[in-house]
Amino acid sequence: MPTPKYNIASIPADGIGIEVVAATIKVIEHLAQTLKTFEIEFTHFPWGSDYYKKEGRYLPDDVLDVLRKYDACLFGAVGAPDIPDHISLWGLLLALRGPMQLYANVRPVRPFPGTRVRFAESKPSDIDWVLVRENSEGEYAGQGGRSHLNQPWETATEVAIFTRIGIERIMRFAFETARSRPRKLLTVVTKSNSMRNGMVLWDEIAREVAADYPDVQWDKMLVDAMTVRMVVKPESLDTIVGTNLHMDILSDLAAALAGSIGVAPSSNLDPTRKNPSIFEPVHGSAFDITGKGIANPVATIWSAAEMLRWVGEASAADTLMTALEEVCRKGVLTPDLGGTATTESVATAVCKEIEVIA
Ligand code: NAI
Ligand code: MG
DSSP states (O other): OOOOEEEEEEEEESTHHHHHHHHHHHHHHHHHHHHOSOEEEEEEOOOSHHHHHHHSSSSOTTHHHHHTTSSEEEEEEOOOTTSOHHHHIIIIIHHHHTTTTOOEEEEEEOOOTTOOOSSTTOOGGGOOEEEEEEOSSEEEEEEEEEESTTSTTOEEEEEEEOOHHHHHHHHHHHHHHHHTSTTOEEEEEEOTTTOOSHHHHHHHHHHHHHTTOTTSEEEEEEHHHHHHHHHHOGGGOSEEEEOHHHHHHHHHHHHHHHSOGGGOEEEEEOTTOSSOEEEEESSOOOGGGTTTTOOOOHHHHHHHHHHHHHHTOHHHHHHHHHHHHHHHHTTOOOGGGTOOOOHHHHHHHHHHHHHHHO
């Protein structure tokens, strides 16, 4: 059988995104060369804030046709100090997530070797979660507008959109995710006390979908109470699903509770597989450390492992994760985790560890 070959679109974009994607590609190419069980080719795209300053837009018109030729995308981070964040985020990342219907944003959270849980009472084993974020509608649907500019009654609306189809597909995805994990436990996060329309529809659809998953135990939480439960009773949680806004916030909290934003990975999935999925670290472009060579590449390498798993290379993904964890366990850590390693030296250490394991 010929070895499978994967074509990956690389979009490093801005700031430390460029640094961590370069380090990750080096690791993944080394993994492929060492294992020889698959081939992988990265094609680089220059889309980001420099491209925007030259071209007046973040993405070319034919971007969707271009990306659909690839098996998956590896993304860095977008955002520059001299461009408003809503322009950069909507110009690049949100311009892809919506049109490509990458409706499931999946963020595994567990303490990584080298990190420590934030609360003295918590044991590392207390946190082992998968956060599932609705990624295509809700509060980030982009509906709304501004009027009466510069009047004292200047008005802005931000309309959250919740559709039956959008809620049901993410709910099924979340129940499937919960079912695939040992504890088969799902928590549905809403705010259906004060938001009496969209959030109530979420609750109703959760109950409907749950009937198809009698083997999954589920409960629901209001988002404010959920922040408390994540801190106080982390061991009571496993798979968590919620809206675009709620899970955006809860996933940063989760990353901080488990250790560091520098190790937090994410996948933007089109579960129908009609479009290539995008894999990226949770963090942004980190202006404060850009160009210093000290950005933690672990979040992006872990995201790339999720990418390999998604395209069908689970065994290679396992090898990569074992190597990555071993390197961190040995204390090769960037300054955000209290170490002195550079982005480059972590990547080199992971490459060496892959050779030991393979
Ligand atoms: P950020 O995630 O870029 O940085 C927050 C803090 O975490 C900073 O102190 C940074 O140094 C640190 N940090 C982040 N990643 C790290 C890593 N890999 N290693 C070591 N330390 C790390 O968030 P911030 O500062 O709110 O946003 C900066 C820019 O990034 C903004 O333009 C924002 O819109 C954008 N952004 C983009 C995202 C994306 O492309 N998915 C996600 C979040 C923010
Ligand atoms: Mg966020």
